[in-house]
Amino acid sequence: MKISTPSSGLKSTFKGIFWLSFAALILITAAGIIYLLSAQTNPSGKRIIKSLGDSVAISFDESDIPHIQAKSASDAIFALGYLHASERSWQMEINRRLASGRLSEILGKETLAIDRFIRTLGIKRAAEKQFDRYPIATKRLLQSYADGVNAGNAHLGWALPVEYFLTGSKPGHWSPTDSVAWMLMMALDLGGNWQKELQRLELSQFLTTQQVWEVMPAYTPNEPVSHVDFAKMYRDINVFNPNPLVRDQKSKKLPATELAINEVPGGKEGIGSNNWALNGKLTSSGKPLLANDPHLGLSAPAIWYVAHLDAPGLNVIGATLPGIPAVVLGRTDKFAWSFTNTGPDVQDLYIEELDPKNPEAYRGPEGPLPFKVRQEIIDIKGEPPLRFIVKETRHGPVISESYARAKRIIDTDRFVLALRWTALDVENQSVAGLLDMNHAKDLETFKQALRKNYAPMQNVVMADVDGNISFQTAGIAPKRTLHQGLYGVAPVLGWEKQYDWTGYVPFEQLPNSSNPNSNWIATANQKVIAINDPNPLTGDWDLPTRYDRIVDLIKSRPTHDFASMKAMQADTLSLGATPLLELFKSVQSTHPLAQQAIELSKNFDGDMKIDSAGALIFNAWADQLTRKLYSRLGYLFTENYGARSFRQSLILQLQNPNSPWCNDPKTEQIESCADTSNAAFDTALEQLHSQFGSNPKNWAWGNAHIAVSEHRPLSKVPLLGSFFNLTQPFPGDSFSINVGRLELLRADNPFETKQAPSLRTLYDLSDLEQSLFIYQSGQSGWVQNKLYRNMSGLWARNEYLPLQMKPRKVGRQLDLAIKDK
Numbered sequence: 001m002k003i004s005t006p007s008s009g010l011k012s013t014f015k016g017i018f019w020l021s022f023a024a025l026i027l028i029t030a031a032g033i034i035y036l037l038s039a040q041t042n043p044s045g046k047r048i049i050k051s052l053g054d055s056v057a058i059s060f061d062e063s064d065i066p067h068i069q070a071k072s073a074s075d076a077i078f079a080l081g082y083l084h085a086s087e088r089s090w091q092m093e094i095n096r097r098l099a100s101g102r103l104s105e106i107l108g109k110e111t112l113a114i115d116r117f118i119r120t121l122g123i124k125r126a127a128e129k130q131f132d133r134y135p136i137a138t139k140r141l142l143q144s145y146a147d148g149v150n151a152g153n154a155h156l157g158w159a160l161p162v163e164y165f166l167t168g169s170k171p172g173h174w175s176p177t178d179s180v181a182w183m184l185m186m187a188l189d190l191g192g193n194w195q196k197e198l199q200r201l202e203l204s205q206f207l208t209t210q211q212v213w214e215v216m217p218a219y220t221p222n223e224p225v226s227h228v229d230f231a232k233m234y235r236d237i238n239v240f241n242p243n244p245l246v247r248d249q250k251s252k253k254l255p256a257t258e259l260a261i262n263e264v265p266g267g268k269e270g271i272g273s274n275n276w277a278l279n280g281k282l283t284s285s286g287k288p289l290l291a292n293d294p295h296l297g298l299s300a301p302a303i304w305y306v307a308h309l310d311a312p313g314l315n316v317i318g319a320t321l322p323g324i325p326a327v328v329l330g331r332t333d334k335f336a337w338s339f340t341n342t343g344p345d346v347q348d349l350y351i352e353e354l355d356p357k358n359p360e361a362y363r364g365p366e367g368p369l370p371f372k373v374r375q376e377i378i379d380i381k382g383e384p385p386l387r388f389i390v391k392e393t394r395h396g397p398v399i400s401e402s403y404a405r406a407k408r409i410i411d412t413d414r415f416v417l418a419l420r421w422t423a424l425d426v427e428n429q430s431v432a433g434l435l436d437m438n439h440a441k442d443l444e445t446f447k448q449a450l451r452k453n454y455a456p457m458q459n460v461v462m463a464d465v466d467g468n469i470s471f472q473t474a475g476i477a478p479k480r481t482l483h484q485g486l487y488g489v490a491p492v493l494g495w496e497k498q499y500d501w502t503g504y505v506p507f508e509q510l511p512n513s514s515n516p517n518s519n520w521i522a523t524a525n526q527k528v529i530a531i532n533d534p535n536p537l538t539g540d541w542d543l544p545t546r547y548d549r550i551v552d553l554i555k556s557r558p559t560h561d562f563a564s565m566k567a568m569q570a571d572t573l574s575l576g577a578t579p580l581l582e583l584f585k586s587v588q589s590t591h592p593l594a595q596q597a598i599e600l601s602k603n604f605d606g607d608m609k610i611d612s613a614g615a616l617i618f619n620a621w622a623d624q625l626t627r628k629l630y631s632r633l634g635y636l637f638t639e640n641y642g643a644r645s646f647r648q649s650l651i652l653q654l655q656n657p658n659s660p661w662c663n664d665p666k667t668e669q670i671e672s673c674a675d676t677s678n679a680a681f682d683t684a685l686e687q688l689h690s691q692f693g694s695n696p697k698n699w700a701w702g703n704a705h706i707a708v709s710e711h712r713p714l715s716k717v718p719l720l721g722s723f724f725n726l727t728q729p730f731p732g733d734s735f736s737i738n739v740g741r742l743e744l745l746r747a748d749n750p751f752e753t754k755q756a757p758s759l760r761t762l763y764d765l766s767d768l769e770q771s772l773f774i775y776q777s778g779q780s781g782w783v784q785n786k787l788y789r790n791m792s793g794l795w796a797r798n799e800y801l802p803l804q805m806k807p808r809k810v811g812r813q814l815d816l817a818i819k820d821k
Contacts, residue, residue, distance in 0.1 A: 038159035041782040043086045044812040056816040061807035064779040067308040074144045076311040077325045081148025084322040088781035090163040099181035100124045106169040108381040119376045120402040126424045127181035138432040142176035145325035149174040182323035187423040187455040188265045194347040195267035200490040204231035225487040225539035269644045272525030273340035275461040277469040281519045284561045287766035288463035292338030293757040298709040300726045302777040316438045326434035335464035336763035340523045342457040344477040345538035346422040350395045350494035363495040395420040422476045423455035430454045450474035459523040471521045473510040479503050482535050489539045509533045522550045545575035545735040570798040576735025577606040579651045587681040596696045610702035610731040620684035629661045642746030702729030704751035728796035772800035
């Protein structure tokens with residue numbers, strides 16, 4: 001009789017486990033291979049579409065740009081929707097859910113705060129009301145696009161993008177109002193004045209109005225648009241929370257179910273763009289040159305998808321936004337156009353006082369008024385649904401019950417904060433304006449289409465083959481009178497009629513110019529005003545560093561060509577750094593690495609080159625210097641440093657060598673700005689030593705300044721994040737033409753950038769077929785496709801791809817047919 005020993009039993013068990021594991025591995029591998037073979041990551045061949053008016057031919061060129069040839073605009077728009085879904089299905093699904101406040105259905109309670117905030121704003125509700133007022137012809141085009149999206153998603157079959165499997169979800173139904181809602185989300189992302197107002201309210205708890213202006217300066221520091229002592233006004237009405245956080249409270253974390261600042265769309269400094277046009281007198285060809293690079297958040301896949309639409313009355317190529325049925329930035333065969341964000345003040349916060357006798361009412365100019373109320377229900381994956389009430393005042397939705405920072409600052413037993421925002425107006429028809437722009441025959445009809453642009457307001461720079469260059473600010477902004485009231489710089493009293501909007505600036509009074517005597521036009525989010533209207537569109541323009549540098553480069557040579565235009569887009573001299581160089585180069589330090597660091601920095605001129613050690617040392621010093629001046633603000637600094645750079649306030653304070661902001665309140669002695677600069681340099685060297693090693697010769701700006709294109713929502717998931725995200729060493733800083741805004745306290749690496757040129761385009765009006773483009777990912781949204789990331793390195797090196805209506809070579813072909821022939 002054979003006796004089984006314990007060791008032989010274990011061997012048998014291990015053997016069984018081995019074969020089970022091996023079988024599982026074989027099954028997983030086989031499933032993976034079947035998935036990869038089944039996934040339609042490069043759509044081609046013939047697809048039968050029942051809802052098409054006629055067949056559509058789509059050819060893809062060497063840059064993977066689809067050229068859509070259709071017999072009607074409706075079919076061309078349908079095909080664009082089909083391609084957006086085929087190439088960017090997950091991106092569109094996450095965007096649709098974001099705009100509808102429905103992320104939590106598939107992502108769980110982690111996204112509850114953003115869902116609640118978006119539901120409170122009523123983005124999708126506003127889109128539905130706006131769509132009802134759209135012209136019938138526009139409604140039909142939006143419906144064609146939605147039909148194309150839904151057909152594209154249906155044709156993906158079971159092998160969906162891997163994100164759907166990881167989240168246990170499927171593509172949802174796309175409706176025409178989803179496109180309108182996504183346009184509103186773009187306006188929200190490009191806005192943010194209300195958050196600056198909230199920051200000034202927060203600072204007013206601890207600072208005088210003058211001190212608030214020192215921390216958040218006016219665009220023209222000695223001439224703010226308002227002279228109201230708002231900090232005193234807030235104290236006089238006792239608006240603040242009677243149990244506030246103190247400035248030096250160590251924990252800056254808000255309740256887990258509430259929003260932190262970096263989760264709210266918009267509110268980030270430096271969201272803007274560059275564009276400029278030169279007429280034939282300044283170009284080697286004798287015809288205009290036009291350049292554009294919008295600065296938006298970097299994402300993987302990119303926010304843009306380049307396409308060519310060719311149909312009767314429609315021939316346009318350029319950058320589309322998946323979710324919106326139009327070329328947003330691009331050209332026809334006659335003219336080209338470009339956008340930058342105007343940055344107008346189109347958002348105001350109103351402090352509304354609750355009726356002490358009835359919490360369902362609030363104080364109006366002539367007595368109590370009832371809140372408008374509605375119930376919202378958010379379904380949450382793995383959790384019970386959340387039911388909550390949204391209130392609205394005569395100014396707009398009450399945000400202080402859904403946004404933790406707003407709720408934290410005020411006495412919620414007596415007050416709420418409501419938001420007035422132009423984009424929510426029922427008259428908003430911005431998507432209709434985009435479609436009209438795409439159908440424009442020339443610059444004049446294009447400018448007429450701009451009248452429909454409502455939000456976001458844009459600086460549009462144009463050029464045509466006849467040699468014209470033109471500029472028009474397009475959008476809606478409230479009328480304001482300089483030095484009257486608060487001019488939108490801080491929250492106002494909702495019961496005071498003087499703070500109500502009284503109308504919008506007429507289109508004819510918005511800044512504009514055609515064929516100026518200077519022979520060039522440029523915008524870079526700097527202050528723009530109309531000649532016949534002295535009242536600025538906001539009191540919070542961006543610093544003009546990029547604009548000033550663009551002007552310097554335009555004037556630096558008598559004529560320009562594509563090479564000089566490329567060099568301008570690649571320029572990394574920071575005019576936000578140059579005012580600090582004298583103090584930087586006068587530092588004194590006994591740190592062991594100081595002598596080497598000072599030697600490496602002695603020739604640094606503010607040019608943020610990728611291989612520059614001086615750029616890295618300077619930015620580390622400027623970062624630490626900013627922290628030393630403003631960290632005394634406690635959580636009001638740590639929550640905002642990153643969304644705001646504090647660079648303008650830093651430059652202004654350092655103009656006074658003995659600025660009180662330079663003194664460390666924790667020490668007995670009085671520090672000068674030179675003392676604080678020296679201390680910041682020592683701290684910076686310690687940081688760089690820890691992060692990049694003990695040899696400063698190995699320090700380079702590109703080692704620290706990494707452009708990160710984040711995937712939503714997998715960017716933070718271990719292992720998966722590195723698979724889905726795209727990273728590249730990158731030059732520039734927050735203030736250079738080739739911008740790379742630093743994340744600062746919003747990231748473990750303060751020098752990384754998540755906001756840079758999201759697209760670069762160049763147009764030569766002597767031959768528009770020579771036009772160029774690039775962006776930071778690839779056309780495909782399928783992570784396993786090489787076209788997910790093929791442009792990344794080109795973008796980082798400022799290289800380009802052709803943007804041609806008649807490409808020399810064509811690759812794959814996709815035919816959308818109405819029946820099988």
